[in-house]
Amino acid sequence: MKKRQSFILSVLFVILGSLSAMAQVAKLSSPSNFDPDCVKFDFQEYQAGIQVADVVGKWGVNFQGVATGNPQIHLIVAPIGGAEPDRVLQNQTAPGSNPPLIINFKYPVSKVGFVASNGSDSTTVTLTAFDPLGENLGSVSETGLATEKFIGVRGFSSRGIGKLLVDYGTATEAEQIDDMIIEYVSRPKFTTYLAQVGDAKDLLQTILVISNLSNSTATGELRLFDSGGTPMLLKLGQETNSVFSFSLLPFSSKSFTTEGASEPVKVGYAEIESDTPVEGTAIFRTTLAGALTEAGVGSSVPRPFVVGVAQKTAATGFDTGVAAVNASDQAVDAQVRLYNEAGNLVATNESDLDLGPHAHKAQFLSQLFSTLANNDFKGTLVITSDKPMALVMIRTLGGIAQSTLPVGSVSQ
Structure with missing residues (x-):
């Protein structure tokens, strides 16, 4: 009897374990399944025809096609007398291919949903969710896209959803979504x-x-x-x-x-x-x-590498001002390199922009490099640091701000 009970318990544990492993996602059928503070994208503010890979990139959301270019905003014109034209996000597919639409989340989400369309009564849309480590959490699907239909997925992994594949399978129509809703695991x-x-x-x-x-x-x-x-x-x-x-x-x-x-x-x-x-x-x-x-x-967004314009005219009093903020809780070690217009290194300052935690400093070009005090200069400043800093460069006249000087970086 004890052996039988032990066998039944073992089988039960296996079944429960399998169900637990499978229960990584659940299908959502309505926007009402999302919290009121969720984030919504309706794509109406964008012009038709633009590529949309990073149109909501600041939210940490990226749209990606597979070998056929980035998805685009597509304009749907209603019949005469109907509603205003609608703008939707549409995957771009090559003839004879049907790669899925890929949605990447820099900040993991617990829920994501949207209105799917551009299909037929037999079209099936499948959403496959992956966690940020690439583990397949599972799929949900919905059939019948002759008219718009809402579909969403909820992930039960504590790591959230880091990637979502939207796939119409063998259908010839391109994946098309609108009124997208996301709910972050932890809102950034x-x-x-x-x-x-x-x-x-x-x-x-x-x-x-x-x-x-x-x-x-x-x-x-x-x-x-x-x-x-x-x-x-x-x-x-x-x-x-x-x-x-x-x-x-x-x-x-x-x-x-x-x-x-x-x-x-x-x-x-x-x-x-x-x-x-x-x-x-x-x-x-x-x-x-x-x-x-x-x-x-x-x-300014804190970055560890920044390049900007450096100009100074002694006779007129024009100079370049640099303001830097250490955005971290630790001291920052910064280096300022000065290049002329030919790209040759002219001078290096190893210490003047070293900053304590959350500290700030503003310096003129002639203060960073005293040899320029009475000289004209045109070139470039390259500022690197061991922790991200927020920087701005300003063109000044007699110490008074006149305009912003461009600042760029290969860092995002």
């Missing part, structure tokens, strides 16, 4: 920096503008720090603080303006953190001898 925070913020009585104000880049409401904080990385109190509008909350409707923006009353001058940087991709802009408003000037500078 999107952080960007305004590497230079200043305020001086009767001389300088900084207008900080935050713009929502998506069709989702953006909620987050604007945080101000001095050059040592300590919270910096400033009056923005009617509130004096170092942290300012914001909530931005889709594609809206909000401006925060310093009072222009700091004495002595306050200098530092701003960190913008949001649950939705946003863009930041710092507009420096200077009043000097009764003349008002403004110059705008975009936000």
